[in-house]
Amino acid sequence: MIENEIMLSLDRKDREILYQLDLDARQPNSAIAKKVRLSKEVVGYRISRMERDGVIQGYYALVDITKLGFLNGRVFIKLKGASPQDERAMVGEFARDPRTWWVNSISGSFADMGIAYWVKDIADFHAVKEGLLNKYRGKIESYRESVYSGFHVWRRNYLSSRAEEPKYDVIPGSSEPVEFDRGDVRLLSALSGNARMPLAGLAKAAQLSVNTAKYRLKRLQKEKVLLGFRPKIGMEKAGVYWYKVEFQLEDNLKKKAMLAYFGAHRNILYAYESIGGGTELEMEMEVESHEQFRETIDAFRQKFAPAIRTYSYYMWSAEHKIVYFPSEGFFGSGWGKGKKVNKEWIG
Numbered sequence: 001m002i003e004n005e006i007m008l009s010l011d012r013k014d015r016e017i018l019y020q021l022d023l024d025a026r027q028p029n030s031a032i033a034k035k036v037r038l039s040k041e042v043v044g045y046r047i048s049r050m051e052r053d054g055v056i057q058g059y060y061a062l063v064d065i066t067k068l069g070f071l072n073g074r075v076f077i078k079l080k081g082a083s084p085q086d087e088r089a090m091v092g093e094f095a096r097d098p099r100t101w102w103v104n105s106i107s108g109s110f111a112d113m114g115i116a117y118w119v120k121d122i123a124d125f126h127a128v129k130e131g132l133l134n135k136y137r138g139k140i141e142s143y144r145e146s147v148y149s150g151f152h153v154w155r156r157n158y159l160s161s162r163a164e165e166p167k168y169d170v171i172p173g174s175s176e177p178v179e180f181d182r183g184d185v186r187l188l189s190a191l192s193g194n195a196r197m198p199l200a201g202l203a204k205a206a207q208l209s210v211n212t213a214k215y216r217l218k219r220l221q222k223e224k225v226l227l228g229f230r231p232k233i234g235m236e237k238a239g240v241y242w243y244k245v246e247f248q249l250e251d252n253l254k255k256k257a258m259l260a261y262f263g264a265h266r267n268i269l270y271a272y273e274s275i276g277g278g279t280e281l282e283m284e285m286e287v288e289s290h291e292q293f294r295e296t297i298d299a300f301r302q303k304f305a306p307a308i309r310t311y312s313y314y315m316w317s318a319e320h321k322i323v324y325f326p327s328e329g330f331f332g333s334g335w336g337k338g339k340k341v342n343k344e345w346i347g
Helices: 005-009 012-023 029-036 040-052 084-096 122-139 182-193 199-205 210-222 252-264 290-307
Strands: 056-063 071-079 100-107 113-119 140-154 168-172 226-233 241-249 268-275 281-287 308-322
Touching (some): 012 029, 012 056, 012 226, 040 056, 056 182, 071 084, 071 122, 084 100, 084 122, 084 308, 122 140, 140 252, 168 226, 182 199, 182 210, 241 252, 241 290, 252 268, 252 281, 252 290
Antiparallel strands (some): 056 226, 071 113, 140 268
């Protein structure tokens, strides 16, 4: 990564502001200002500058979609005979697909991109995968699919100059679905597109009164459907490398201790348990250099060497889509108020 003026302009106060937004992107500038010891006006200016420079590329809601009856289906794709233009075109198609919630490009030899889908069940995931393969058969060398059985999320403690307690959320492989209606769908869709949208704007987008939108927002948080609100950070602009490490384990009983280790590390943000795909545990970190990545992974290997059979790693080179909840149009008309989402809800 080549350093540029944007990277060099991110000082300690910018990083502290980013950390506060990562904890809760909906908190007002006045609340952030008190925590970082700046004026509200200066915080607003710095946020606007980081948005303009691409350090902050939007804000999204962290949603436990398993409480809404979905499973997470993921596919890694290795391309065959595809030019960079072909790859960009495919990435664009995946990003526009209403069934995808996450699309990333990979810098590594085993795959070129990763795509995650909302699916009703395994049969639905199979149909989605078959459709993908039928459409792109001539461009795909190999693929690897899996379903998340546990998705662990920590906040970016490395942005803070203080020793912060880890803030942690987990999205399980499945949950007991909660009941919701189209007002909730519109509210969640609006938050997923802009989690920092003021309450009045959310109410308008959800076609609700301000008081009703406020009530529903609190209810969805209480029910743990809404887990948090985060900024989408442009890694290349912030001077950060985003690595993923996949482990095959010799001792699965050490998994709990490994997850605890991940949670205590300032630079480790995600860990995944999955069914299929050939791995028992995955984790992701954001670091400032390859040397820092090596130091981090070597320290982990030193501690857990007997429990690790083998591991591999690669780097995410671009995040094209991160939206934890689909638009209202994704849902069909076969359900309504009071009907659980695990009925016939996809059109």
